Amino acid sequence: MISYLSELNSLSESINKAMEEYNIAKPTIYVGEPTDPSYGDFTTNAAFIISKTFKISPYEAAKDLLYKIKVSKEDISGEAHPSGFINFKLTDSFYLKFLNEIIKNKGYGEINISEKKRIIIEHTSVNPNKALHVGHARNVILGDTLYRLFKRLGHQVTVLNYIDDTGVQVADLIVGFKYLGYSLESNDKYDHYCGDVVYVNANKAIEESAELKNKRSEVLRDLEKGGEIYRFARPIIEKIVREQLKSTWKLGARYDLLNWESHFVHGGYWKKMFDLLKEKGLVKFVTEGKHKNCWVLLDKKVLVRSDGTAVYIAKDLTYAAWKLGLIPDDFYYYAFATQPDGTKLYSTSLTGNLKSLYTPADEAYILIDQRQLPLQNLIKETLKALSATKEYKVIAYGLVALSKSTAEKIAKSKIEKDIVHMSGRSGIYYNLDDLMSAIQQVALKLINERNPTLSEKEEVASKVAIAAIRYSLMRPDLDKQIVFDINEALKLEGDTGPYIQYTYARASKILEKANMEVSLLDQLILSEEEKQLLLQMAKYDYYIFKAYFSTSVTSLANYAHELASAFNVFYEKKRVLDEQDETLRKMRLALVYAYKLIIADVMNVLGLPELKEL
RNA sequence: GGGCCCGUAGCUCAGCCAGGAUAGAGCGUCGGCCUCCGGAGCCGAAGGUCGCGGGUUCGAAUCCCGCCGGGCCCGCCA
Incomplete structure (x- = not known):
């Protein structure tokens, strides 16, 4: 190309x-x-x-x-x-060749990286005791967009979502159901009910009661060994996970496999990992000092306590090694759900008949917020010592916090600080589903004002919301903390996702009205606006590679806006359908046609839904 | 005490990794543009000691060092 x-x-x-x-x-x-x-x-x-x-x-x-x-x-x-x-x-000669290639290929065609890899990307991985909030959404969106980018470059990509179903957060929730009398049923969306009501209140009660703390320890132990309480908890957790998945699917995300922590624990994977670490001399048994009788990883971090139990990072480390095939995969698999894109989402299991669906990856990406960086870097260092060829790649991003005014709205009280960090435990967070519907309502209002005859308004408004949310959370640099403000989030003009969707709709409308085949051109007579538009179009693969090599979609999102902006300028300055000169009319139509193909391609990578009309 | 990240226009952010030519967008403000393929748009104006100080360089928002401000991490918790 x-x-x-x-x-x-x-x-x-x-x-x-x-x-x-x-x-x-x-x-x-x-x-x-x-x-x-x-x-x-x-x-x-x-x-x-x-x-x-x-x-x-x-x-x-x-x-x-x-x-x-x-x-x-x-x-x-x-x-x-x-x-x-x-x-x-x-030169114009370049632009002519470029435009004709786009027309001939009906788009950019393949943008291939020379070395194809098997890539695993893990994202979302939200504790299964609550609904996703806007902080989790940043993780989902960055992860899903990187997945789309890798696919676009021709890599073989598997998306994983890790379900920590044996942790304290789940234990708190189960204490709420089992010992505090919360109903197992609710008319609200189940993940919201569990997070907003049961978990928040149960956690508070547990913190105030020694007896409940004991109950929680009991629950935790049972989850670990897979006993009666685990069997009680399992359907509740699954119900929450299915609701969480609905929220992520609504954003346009998809997964290939759910990994349950309990399966790793009950399947004895930690022992395999521990043996491997001992064999390679990466853990040492300490006989004196403050870490007496502990196993310490790389002389840095206690991995096994003096009572013989493993600390939390042991699970993450095991999982990471499993992704790269450093410990064997003995899981069975079953289809957990069919996703909106028609693909099947699989789940691990300890029993069944489907095996080896999963292939160990050459590269495993994980998306985490910056707080987890030190631990993930330790995992990276450990894996590097275990394998010279496999790569563990950690993508860390800044936290999403709430602006003062948004936090005050949620807490319903005055707040001193300028920004407030979200906390599931204390109930200070903005749920993703609520944000979706809030933006959808604003979009719906706009549609009713400006295009009241539009069909399937709800659907269109929902797609506008997806574009708005995805764009706003992927656009800032990874290192930047995002301060979420609901009033800002509801704005749909300027440097936003809907701005890009709008240009797609404009191009679609022109092509629809033109109602004719676009043919190859034998000459170009370009104005400055047209040349600018072509230049931006020609830069698409440049930005795809840039995003790939920096594993950051910031510049790609920025590019999408610049490309859309070039189209809007062209649209403003040049008429297409009522241009009298036939040569010019054909050329401009070809430009619009090519633009639509390329912006659709970019939008697909960024996960911004295309709208023929809005 | 040790470590990580951020600081660019009133606000939200690109640009920094690979140092160069008048530092760019969006929002907001002010002023224009619908007899015209849809105004979620376009054009223009005002607005910046690139946190501060030093160093390297012919040249620094960009690289190095030191401060200052903001956020975060550092457990035999998860």
């Missing part, structure tokens, strides 16, 4: 080759986007290095170097700038 990236690569090669003629040792030059688009489409600072070495002016060096650069004059034109930069512009 001819594109901005393919031209950049060949230009870069040409420049490096030309540089060899100067015999400068290891020159590090920049070839890429200029700071300001008005300078051109590519720029290089190579002349500065020549200038420095040979003590000539940067401008002279630039002119000399430009003369030596062998580049397809048909597709790229170069110019030495008095400042010393050499700037390059893509």
Whole structure:
């Protein structure tokens, strides 16, 4: 596929080759986007290095170097700038080839990475005792978008969701049901009921009562060994998980496999892991000091207590090793659910007849919030010591906190701090489902005002909400903390997901009204707006790769907005259907057609639903 | 005490990893644009000591060091 990236690569090669003629040792030059688009489409600072070495002016060096650069004059034109930069512009000939390829392929076609990998990505993994809040949503969205990106590049990807069904949070909930008399049924969505009512109140009661604390320990022990209380808890937990899944499916996410912590515990996987660690000498038994009688991992962290029980990280470590096939997979599998995209979601089991559905991965990605980074890095370090070829990749993101005003709304009281961290235990959080319906209502109101005859308004409004939420949570840099404010979240204009959806609808409308086949072109007569639009379209694979190599979708989301913006400018300035000149009309129609294909491709990777009308 | 992350326009954020040419968006403010493929849009204006100080460099928002502010982590909890 001819594109901005393919031209950049060949230009870069040409420049490096030309540089060899100067015999400068290891020159590090920049070839890429200029700071300001008005300078051109590519720029290089190579002349500065020549200038420095040979003590000539940067401008002279630039002119000399430009003369030596062998580049397809048909597709790229170069110019030495008095400042010393050499700037390059893509020509109409390039744009014509590019546009015709898009038309011919009906899109970008495959964007392939040379080395195909088996990738596992684990995301969501929310404790199964409550509904997802907006903090969890960041995890789901980043994870699902990376999954889509990996798929787009042709990797073989498996998405995992880990269910911690033997932890304290679940134990609290079960204490609520078993000893505090909470009803097992509710008219509310079950995950909301369990989290908002049973868990919050049970946790509070347990904290205030030694007797209940004992009960909780009893529950925890039983969950670990898979006894009577575990069998009581299991259907409750499954019911919650199914509700949680509904929320994530609504966002457009999907999974391949659910891993239950209890299956790892009851299946004896920890013992296999522990043996492996001992065999490789990564754990040591300590005979004196404060860690006397404990097993310590990499001289850093207690892994097995002096009473012989394993600490929490042991489970995570076991799971991580299992993903990469460092300990064997003895699970059975069964189809747990059929997802909205038609695929089956499988679950592990300790009994059954389906085996080996799962393939150990070359690379295992995990999405976590920054607080878990030290522990996950320790796991990464341990796995590295166990395998030289397999890679454990930790993607950490900043926390989602609540703005003061949003927190005050939830707590129904005055709050001193500027931001408030969400907490399931204390009931301070904003549920994802509530956010979805709040945005949906705003969108519905807009539709009723502006397009009252639209069919399936609810459905459309829901898709607008998905785009709004996904975009707002994937757009900020991973390192950035997000302060969630409900009033901000309800805005659907400007740099938002719906802005991008809107341009898709505009393009769709034009093509629908044109009602004709788009054919290959033999010439282009481009205005500045049209050239800008084409340039942005040509940059798609460049940003796909950028996102992949940085494992960050920030720049891709940003690109989607810039591409959409270029279309809106074009749309504003140039008429398509009522253009009198037939050549221009055909060309613009082809542009709209190509735009629709590419923006749809980007939207699909980002998980923003396409809307023909809104 | 040790460590991680953030600090760019009134607000929310790109740009920093691979240092270069007048630091970009969105929201908000002010002013324009629907006889026109849909105004969830477009155009323009105002608005910035890139937290502060030092260093490296011909050149620093970007790299290094030190401060200051904000968030977080550091258990034989999970």
